[in-house]
Amino acid sequence: MDHLRTEAYSRDQSRSESVPNTGTLEDEPLLKILPETPSIPGTPDETDELPSDVLELPLVVRDAVTLTDDPTIPVVTFRFVLLTIVFVVPGAFLDTMNSYRTTSAAYSIFFVQIASHWAGKWLARTLPKRQVGFGSLRFDLNPGPWSIKETALVTIAAALGATGNLGTSGISLAELYYHEKVNPVIAILYMWAIVFTGYSYAAIARNFLLYDPKITWPQALMQTNLFNSQARSDRDSKLGSSQMRIFFLALVFMTCWQFLPELVFPFLSSLAVLCWIAPHNHVVNFLGSGMGGIGLLNLSLDWSNVTSKIMIYPYWVQVVQFTAFVFGAWILLPIAKWSSLVEYKFGLMSNGLFTTEGAPYPVAELITPELRFNETAYAHFGEIHMGAQKAWNTFFDYAAYVSGALWALIYARAQLMASVKRVWHGRHTENNVSASQEFTDRLNRLQGAYPDVPQSWYIFLFLGSFVTLTLIFASGGMFIPVWTYFVALVFGAVIVTPLAWLYAVSNFQLAIGTFNELLYGYMVQNLSHRHPAGASTYGAIAGDAWYRAQFMLQDQKIGHYMHLPPQAVFMSQIFGELIGVPVNYIALRWVLDTKREYLTGAKIDPLHQWTGQALTSSNTMAIQYVLLGPDRLFKHYPLLPYGFVLGAVAPMAIYYLHRKFPRARFDLYNSTVFFLTMSKFYGNLSTGYLSQFIGGTVTMFYAFRYKHSLWKKYNYILAAAFDTGFNLAVLLIFLLFSLYPVDMPHWWGNNAESVERCFAL
Numbered sequence: 130m131d132h133l134r135t136e137a138y139s140r141d142q143s144r145s146e147s148v149p150n151t152g153t154l155e156d157e158p159l160l161k162i163l164p165e166t167p168s169i170p171g172t173p174d175e176t177d178e179l180p181s182d183v184l185e186l187p188l189v190v191r192d193a194v195t196l197t198d199d200p201t202i203p204v205v206t207f208r209f210v211l212l213t214i215v216f217v218v219p220g221a222f223l224d225t226m227n228s229y230r231t232t233s234a235a236y237s238i239f240f241v242q243i244a245s246h247w248a249g250k251w252l253a254r255t256l257p258k259r260q261v262g263f264g265s266l267r268f269d270l271n272p273g274p275w276s277i278k279e280t281a282l283v284t285i286a287a288a289l290g291a292t293g294n295l296g297t298s299g300i301s302l303a304e305l306y307y308h309e310k311v312n313p314v315i316a317i318l319y320m321w322a323i324v325f326t327g328y329s330y331a332a333i334a335r336n337f338l339l340y341d342p343k344i345t346w347p348q349a350l351m352q353t354n355l356f357n358s359q360a361r362s363d364r365d366s367k368l369g370s371s372q373m374r375i376f377f378l379a380l381v382f383m384t385c386w387q388f389l390p391e392l393v394f395p396f397l398s399s400l401a402v403l404c405w406i407a408p409h410n411h412v413v414n415f416l417g418s419g420m421g422g423i424g425l426l427n428l429s430l431d432w433s434n435v436t437s438k439i440m441i442y443p444y445w446v447q448v449v450q451f452t453a454f455v456f457g458a459w460i461l462l463p464i465a466k467w468s469s470l471v472e473y474k475f476g477l478m479s480n481g482l483f484t485t486e487g488a489p490y491p492v493a494e495l496i497t498p499e500l501r502f503n504e505t506a507y508a509h510f511g512e513i514h515m516g517a518q519k520a521w522n523t524f525f526d527y528a529a530y531v532s533g534a535l536w537a538l539i540y541a542r543a544q545l546m547a548s549v550k551r552v553w554h555g556r557h558t559e560n561n562v563s564a565s566q567e568f569t570d571r572l573n574r575l576q577g578a579y580p581d582v583p584q585s586w587y588i589f590l591f592l593g594s595f596v597t598l599t600l601i602f603a604s605g606g607m608f609i610p611v612w613t614y615f616v617a618l619v620f621g622a623v624i625v626t627p628l629a630w631l632y633a634v635s636n637f638q639l640a641i642g643t644f645n646e647l648l649y650g651y652m653v654q655n656l657s658h659r660h661p662a663g664a665s666t667y668g669a670i671a672g673d674a675w676y677r678a679q680f681m682l683q684d685q686k687i688g689h690y691m692h693l694p695p696q697a698v699f700m701s702q703i704f705g706e707l708i709g710v711p712v713n714y715i716a717l718r719w720v721l722d723t724k725r726e727y728l729t730g731a732k733i734d735p736l737h738q739w740t741g742q743a744l745t746s747s748n749t750m751a752i753q754y755v756l757l758g759p760d761r762l763f764k765h766y767p768l769l770p771y772g773f774v775l776g777a778v779a780p781m782a783i784y785y786l787h788r789k790f791p792r793a794r795f796d797l798y799n800s801t802v803f804f805l806t807m808s809k810f811y812g813n814l815s816t817g818y819l820s821q822f823i824g825g826t827v828t829m830f831y832a833f834r835y836k837h838s839l840w841k842k843y844n845y846i847l848a849a850a851f852d853t854g855f856n857l858a859v860l861l862i863f864l865l866f867s868l869y870p871v872d873m874p875h876w877w878g879n880n881a882e883s884v885e886r887c888f889a890l
Contacts, residue, residue, distance in 0.1 A: 179191075180571070182569055182570050182571040182574060183196060183570075183571050185342055185568075185569065185570035185571070186342050186570050186571060186572065187342065187343060187345060189345065189350065190342065190345060190350065190572075190690075193350055193351075193353055193354040193357065193690075194350075194353055194357070194572065194690045195357055195360075195692075196571050196572070196575070197575075198575045198578070198692035200578045200579065200692075202276045202278050203269075203272045203273070203276070203279075204276075204278050204279060204282055204693060204694060204697050205282070205697050205700070205701070206268075206269070206272055206279060207256075207268060207269070207270055207271075208249055208252045208253070208256070208271070208275065208279060209279050209282055209283055209286075209701070210704075211252070212245050212248055212249060212252075212283045213283050213286040213287060213290070213701070213704060213705060213708070214708060215248070216241050216244070216245055216283065216287040216291060217286065217287050217290035217291045217705050217708045217709050217712070218291075218708065218712050219236070219291070219860070220236040220241070220287060220290070220291020220292065220709075221290060221291050221292065221293075221708070221709040221710075221712035221713050221716065222712050222713075222715065222716040223236045223716075223856055223859070223860065224236050224291065224292050224293040225293045225294065225297060225712075225713045225716035225717055225720070226716050226719070226720055226863075227293075227859075228293045228297065228743060229301075229720050229724065229728065229739060229741050229743075229744065230433075230738045230739060230740075231738050231739075231740050231742050231814050236291055236292075236852075236856055237437065237848075237849050237852035237853045237856065238284065238287070238288050238352070239355065239437075239845060239846075239848055239849025239852065239853075240849050240850075240852065240853035240856075241283070241284050241287045241288070241291070242280065242284045242352065242355055242356065242359070242849070243359070243373075243376060243846075243849055244853075245280055245283040245284060245287075246275070246277070246280040246359050247373075249275035249279055249280060249283070250275045250363075252271070252275065253271060253273070253274055253275040256270050256271035257270055257271060258270070258271045258273075259271075277356055277357070277359060277360040277363075277691070278691060278692070278693055280356065280359065281356055281687060281688070281691040281693060282688075282693060282697060282698070282701050283701075284352070284356075284687075285684040285687060285688065285693075285698060285701050285702060285705075286701040286702065286704055286705035287705060288680070288684055288705070289677075289680060289681065289684065289702050289705045289706055289709070290704070290705025290706050290707075290708050290709030291705070291709060292680075292709065293713060294320045294323075294324065294709075294710060294713040295323065295668070295669035295672055295673055295676070296316070296319055296320035296323055296666075296669050296713075297320070297713060297714075297717045298665040298668075298669065298743070298744065298747050299607065299608065299662045299663075299664075299665035299666040299669060300316050300662075300717065301717060301720075301721060301741075301744055302661070302662045302665050302744060302747055302748055302751065303608065303660070303662040304721060305721065305725065305728055305729055305741075305744070306492075306493070306661070306662075306729075306748050307493075307496070307660070307661060307662060309660075309662075311606075311607070312606075313714065315601060315606050315607065316714055317710055317711055317714050318597055318601065319597075319598070319601055319606070319607050320710045320713060320714065321594075321597075321706070321707075321710050322593075322594040322597040322598045322601075323594070323598070323669050323670050323673045323677075324673060324677050324706050324710065325590050325591075325593065325594040325703075325706070326591065326594040326595075326598070326618070326621075326670065326673060326674055326677075327621075327673040327674050327675065327676060327677025327678045327680075327681070328587075328590055328677055328678065328681050328702065328703070328706075329587045329588070329590040329591035329594065330591075330621055330622065330625050330674050330675065330677075330678040331587070331625075331677075331678040331681040331682050331685070332584060332587035332588075333622060333625050333626060333678070334625050334626040334629045334630075334678060334682060335682055335685065337626060337630070338626070338629055338630060338633050338682055339682055339685055339686060339689065340567075340568050340573055340689075341568065342568065342570045342572060342573070344630070344633050344634060345633075345634070346633050346682075346683050346686040346687075347634075348683060349683050349684070349686040349687045349689075349690060350690065351441070351845070352687055353687055353690040353691060354845075355845050356687075356691060358372075371842075372842065372843070372846050375843055375846055375847070375850070376846050376847075376849065376850045377850070378850075379846075379847050379850035379851060379854065380850040380851075380853050380854045380857070381854070382854065383432060383850065383851045383853075383854025383855055383858070384854040384855075384857045384858045384861070385858075386432075386854075386858075387431075387432060387433075387854065387855050387858035387859070388858055388861075388862070390429075390430060390431035390433075391431070391433075391858060391859065391862060392862060392866075392873055393873060393878075393879070394878040394879065395735070395878070395879055395884040396877075396878040396879065396880070396884055396885065396886070397429075397430040397431060397878070398429055398430070398431035398433075398434065398816065398884070398885075399418070399419035399420055399427060399429055399431075399434075399816040399884070399885040400427065400428040400429065400430065400816075400885070401414075401417040401418050401419060401422075401424075401427050401816075401885045401886065401887050402417060402426050402427065402428070403416050403417025403425060403426060403427075404417045404418060404885060404886055404887035404888075405886065408886050408887065408888050408889070409888050409889050410889055411889040411890070413889075414887040414888070414889040414890045415466070415889075415890065416463075417887065418815075418885060418887040418890055419814065419815050419816025419817070419885065420814060420816065420883075420884075420885055420887070420890075421478070421887070421890045422815065422887065422890065423458045423459055423462045423463065423815055424458060424815030424816050424817075424818060424819070425459055426819065427815065427816045427819060428816075428819060428820050428823075429816045429817040429820045430820075431816075431817070432851055432852075432854075432855045433738075433855060434814075434816055434817030434820065434821075435817055435820050435821055435824060436821075436852070437848035437849070437851060437852045438821070438825075439821050439824035439825040439828055439829070440824075440825075440828045440829065440844050440845070440847065440848040441845075441848060442825065442829065443829065444825060444826070444829040444830045444833070445797045446637065446799075446802055447821070447822060447825040447826075447829065448822075449797075449798070449799055449802045449803050449806070450802065450803075450806045451818065451819075451821070451822040452803065453802075453803045453804075453806035453807045454806065454815075454818045456807070457518070457521070457806075457807050458815050458818070461518075461521065462477065462478065462517075462518065465477055465517040465518070475487055475514040475515065475516055475517065476515075476516035476517075476519075477516055477517050477518060478516060478517075478518045479516035479518075479519065480516065480519050480742065480745045480746045480749050481516065481745065481749065482513050482514065482515060482749055482752055482753075483513070483514045483515075483516070484510055484511055484513075484514070485511045485512060485514065487514075490510065490513055490514075490752075491506075491510060492513075492748075492752050492756070494506040494510065495507055495510075495752070495756050495757075496661065496756060499658070500658055500659065500660050501657055501658060501659075502659070502756050502758075512765055513752065513753070513757055513765070514765075515749070515753075515766070519746075519749065520766060520769070521807065522807070522808050522809070523643060523769055523772070523808070524768065524769055524771070524772040524775075524808075525772060525804045525805075525807035525808040526640070526643035526644070526772070526804075526805075526808035527643065527644065527647075527769065527770070527772030527773050527776060528772040528773070528775040528776035528779070528800075528804040528808075529639060529640070529776060529801055529804035529805040529807075529808055530639065530641055530643070530644040530773075530776060531772075531773050531776030531777050532775075532776040532777075532779055532780050532800045532801040532804055533627075533628060533631055533639035533776075533801045533805075534624070534627050534628070535776070535777060535780040535781065536631060536780045536799070536800070536801050537627035537628065537630045537631045538627060539780055539781070539784050540784075541627070541630045541631075541634075572689060572690070575692055576689060576692065576695070579693075579694040579695055579696070580694075580695070580696060581695050581696075582695045582696055582699045586699060590703075595618075598614055598670070599611060599614065602614050607663075607666045608660035608662045608663035608666050609649075609653075609660075609663040609666050609667050610653070610656070613649060613652050613653065613663075613667055614667075614670060616648075616652065617645070617667055617670040617671040617674065618670075618674065620645070620648070620671055620674075621670075621671050621673075621674020621675055622674070624641070624674075624675055625674060625675040625678050625679075628641070628675050628679070629675060629678060629679045629682060631801070632679050632683075633679075633682070633683075633686075637799070637801065637802055637805075638676075638679070639801060639805060640805060640808070640809070641671070641672055641675070642668045642672055642747075642750075643750065643808070645667060645668040645671040645672060646664040646665070646667065646668045646750045646751070646754050647754055647759060648671075649663065649664050649667040649668070649754060649755070650664065650753070650754025650755055650758060650759045650762075651759050653755060654755075654758035654759060654760060659755050659756070660755070661748070661751035661752060661755045661756055662751065663751075663755060664747070664750060664751045664754050664755050665747050665751065681702055684698065684702060685698055685699075685702075724739045727739035727740065727741075728740070728741040728744065735881075735884060742814075775804075776800075776804065779800035779804075780800050780801075783795050783796070783798055783799075783800055816885075828840070828844060832844065
């Protein structure tokens with residue numbers, strides 16, 4: 130769910146320079162996250178009949194959120210604690226495990242929403258109704274009927290706890306590539322501390338991004354819509370039984386189906402149509418293969434290559450992403466392979482590093498036993514070369530970082546300044562009111578019934594994390610100098626608000642790892658002692674300073690929409706992470722102990738799944754930025770820094786075109802989405818992209834526009850069921866075949882030489 134927490138939903142337009150205080154989405158274009166339900170001819174305009182505090186809410190919020198509340202409903206219960214543990218543990222394990230795979234479907238938050246609701250109702254029927262405890266510490270084992278508020282709180286706790294952890298990258302890197310195992314206690318404390326640093330940083334942006342009704346947080350709104358659909362289903366047994374029947378049928382189907390591409394019939398994972406025509410022609414195979422080629426006309430029937438984003442991402446985002454894939458895979462890669470512009474011998478689609486002769490670079494030789502850069506070995510082996518695709522991945526990564534920050538500056542400056550003035554005014558009135566009380570819309574008035582989270586809670590969280598990490602780094606643990614940790618905190622504080630704003634209005638998360646590791650490389654390149662895994666450690670700290678802040682704020686927005694006590698939401702988020710991090714470490718140990726040969730390349734995984742793509746990429750960046758150093762890197766690749774220039778120019782050019790030609794809809798040409806897609810695509814597994822685009826066209830364009838009532842009833846239910854079925858299948862395969870290892874027989878659908886029958890590769 131880290132790389133997903135995937136990631137909802139639809140806006141049709143970009144925000145204009147200022148945001149008028151109206152209730153219509155047409156006046157606030159970038160916030161149009163969910164396309165409106167088609168209007169019914171002859172329906173009168175009801176806005177004149179609504180109270181002014183309701184009209185302050187965007188229409189999409191009024192359609193999805195209930196505007197009444199009962200503050201007496203119990204929320205933090207024994208049932209909540211029990212179900213949080215039940216749903217966090219498998220999610221934290223699966224998400225960590227999936228981070229070592231090339232593709233995977235995220236642990237579905239929709240599954241948690243639906244399953245926890247039904248499990249909670251079952252507990253409400255079966256648990257005895259009595260108080261338990263000791264002395265004054267007593268609680269109701271079963272306080273009454275299960276409520277949708279309890280479902281929301283379980284989901285919020287699981288959404289943060291049942292995820293992977295950025296800290297696993299540096300720990301894995303050190304062990305796999307540099308044979309240095311981190312002490313388990315240090316590892317778990319480090320993983321907790323970087324997460325809680327991000328949670329404490331949520332305090333920086335929450336006054337600007339949480340209470341403003343015009344900032345809707347797309348995934349929070351979508352999940353709220355699903356919560357309220359569940360509540361309505363409880364009151365309408367016919368509708369509820371229909372949706373649940375579809376959910377479980379789809380779940381069973383996907384669970385059974387995934388045994389085919391994952392195990393029995395891997396041919397289905399990559400339908401390389403061109404290879405069927407000429408299975409032994411190298412050129413045709415390169416064009417058609419999805420496992421080593423560019424995936425032209427390649428389709429996939431493996432849900433791990435498709436995922437539920439085809440049913441969640443707004444259609445315009447899917448169009449931009451597919452356009453970036455076509456440009457990167459179907460245009461740039463053939464040019465790089467068959468023109469003289471790029472030296473093909475340097476691993477066209479590889480994340481690895483190469484010598485001048487094109488052989489894999491012996492990076493282990495560049496580091497001495499004392500963890501110093503080996504100048505003699507570098508002089509002997511020569512300059513380090515990147516694969517062509519890795520080079521432009523890095524270029525567009527730089528562009529995406531600058532583009533994301535500028536996009537927020539251009540489109541959000543008026544609104545953020547208004548929020549700053551509002552917060553400043555609230556802090557200097559006689560009553561010293563909170564930011565939420567400065568807004569007069571219905572939702573903020575309802576939330577006024579609950580005490581807000583004190584600022585001191587965030588300060589305490591930060592101080593605990595700060596002391597823990599300072600002690601770890603000062604004692605020589607986790608590979609970085611302690612002073613670089615302080616720099617990471619400063620950069621995180623600066624970037625958290627603009628990037629969280631971008632996510633709050635678009636649901637598109639900007640990855641900042643490459644920039645952070647480049648900055649770390651500049652800081653340590655003149656030090657004699659520098660550990661390559663330090664780049665990932667630094668990147669995890671600086672990255673989580675906004676990744677975790679963003680997720681915390683998103684789920685607090687769900688609490689805002691669902692009328693949950695803010696303090697209960699805060700504590701549930703901490704509780705989920707206290708459970709999840711130790712499970713993250715257990716999953717890390719299982720992967721490193723059982724899949725080590727695949728991850729290091731000693732053995733080849735026939736499905737190209739246990740390849741540790743992200744880990745390989747992290748090691749490549751570590752070599753470039755820590756051992757080699759940015760100065761040497763940019764001397765050899767002088768065009769890379771121009772990615773920052775492109776990232777600065779593109780948003781301004783698009784904004785200019787949008788203002789000059791508003792009907793041309795240039796505001797949908799989001800440069801950050803395009804650049805980030807270009808920076809993430811790995812050509813050695815290019816199957817699935819065409820299937821995603823076709824599926825997204827069916828679900829988020831055709832079905833949404835022309836079959837809206839059916840879409841609204843079943844789209845998210847099916848998305849949850851398919852992701853859940855995939856993860857259940859992977860879990861079953863793990864349980865069954867780790868205890869009783871079985872080598873699947875080779876046959877036409879599981880060819881030993883090439884599962885997709887592209888034999889020339």
